[in-house]
Amino acid sequence: MPTDPIPTPDDADGARPLRADAARNRERIVTAARELYATRGLNVGLNEIAHHAGLGVGTVYRRFPDKRELIEAAIAEPLREMTEVAGQALRAERAWDGLMLLIERGAELLTRNLGLRDAALASDETRRDLDTHLQVFEDIGCALMDRARAEGDLRPGATNGDLGVILWMVTELAAHSVHTHPDAYRRYLRVLTDGLRNAPDRGPLEPELADADYLAIGRHWAAN
Structure with a gap:
C-alpha cells in the first residue's frame, strides 16, 4: 500500500518541499509581515505573522530564524x-x-x-x-x-x-x-x-x- 511521504523539516503543510514552494512560502511571510508591520508596528509577533500568512509558525522560524532579517525584508x-x-x-x-x-x-x-x-x-x-x-x-x-x-x-x-x-x-x-x-x-x-x-x-x-x-x-x- 502506498504511503504518504514523510514531511521534512522545511515543510509546514506535510507535502515534500520544492524550491518553488519554499520561495512562495517566503514571499507569503514577507507579504504578511509587511502588511502587519505597516498597520501595527514592529512589535507584531511571529505567531501573528504566521497566522496572517496562512502558514505554520515553524515555517516562519525556519525561513527567518532572526526576526531582524524579516523586518529588513518587509520594509x-x-x-x-x-x-x-x-x-x-x-x-x-x-x-x-x-x-x-x-x-x-x-x-x-x-x-x-x-x-x-x-x-x-x-x-x-x-x-x-x-x-x-x-x-x-x-x-x-x-x-x-x-x-x-x-x-x-x-x-x-x-x-x-x-x-x-x-x-x-x-x-x-x-x-x-x-x-x-x-x-x-x-x-x-x-x-x-x-x-x-x-x-x-x-x-x-x-x-x-x-x-x-x-x-x-x-x-x-x-x-x-
Missing part, C-alpha cells in the same frame, strides 16, 4: 521609497523647496507605515541593521539644511537635529489620530516647518540641543 520597499524621495529633494533647485519635499514626503511615508516609523526611531540592533538606508535620508536632510541656511531661507539657530524632532512629533500625532482624522498631522507639520523659515521678524530660537540630548530623547521616545 525594504518603503525604505527604497524614502531613498528615492531623498534623491528628488536633493535635486531641487532651491534647497528650501527640497527640504520641504523631504519633510512632507518623509512624514507621509512614516505615518503610512508604522513599522517604518518604528525602525526610524529605533535605537537598538534593528536600527543598526537598517542604517545604510536610513542614513541616506538623514544625510541628505542635513545637506539641504546646510544649503538652505547658506541661501538665507533657513531661520537662524535652526539645526539639523530639529528635522528629526519635527518628524517624531508629527508622526506621533499621526499615530494617535489615524482613526479620527488621518491627515491631521499635515496641519501641524505646516505649523512646525513654517517656524523653520527665515523672516525679518523672527526672533532667536532657544539654545540648540546637544547630540547626546537628541540621542537620549530618541531612545526614550522609542521605548515608550
Whole structure:
C-alpha cells in the first residue's frame, strides 16, 4: 500500500518541499509581515505573522530564524521609497523647496507605515541593521539644511537635529489620530516647518540641543 511521504523539516503543510514552494512560502511571510508591520508596528509577533500568512509558525522560524532579517525584508520597499524621495529633494533647485519635499514626503511615508516609523526611531540592533538606508535620508536632510541656511531661507539657530524632532512629533500625532482624522498631522507639520523659515521678524530660537540630548530623547521616545 502506498504511503504518504514523510514531511521534512522545511515543510509546514506535510507535502515534500520544492524550491518553488519554499520561495512562495517566503514571499507569503514577507507579504504578511509587511502588511502587519505597516498597520501595527514592529512589535507584531511571529505567531501573528504566521497566522496572517496562512502558514505554520515553524515555517516562519525556519525561513527567518532572526526576526531582524524579516523586518529588513518587509520594509525594504518603503525604505527604497524614502531613498528615492531623498534623491528628488536633493535635486531641487532651491534647497528650501527640497527640504520641504523631504519633510512632507518623509512624514507621509512614516505615518503610512508604522513599522517604518518604528525602525526610524529605533535605537537598538534593528536600527543598526537598517542604517545604510536610513542614513541616506538623514544625510541628505542635513545637506539641504546646510544649503538652505547658506541661501538665507533657513531661520537662524535652526539645526539639523530639529528635522528629526519635527518628524517624531508629527508622526506621533499621526499615530494617535489615524482613526479620527488621518491627515491631521499635515496641519501641524505646516505649523512646525513654517517656524523653520527665515523672516525679518523672527526672533532667536532657544539654545540648540546637544547630540547626546537628541540621542537620549530618541531612545526614550522609542521605548515608550
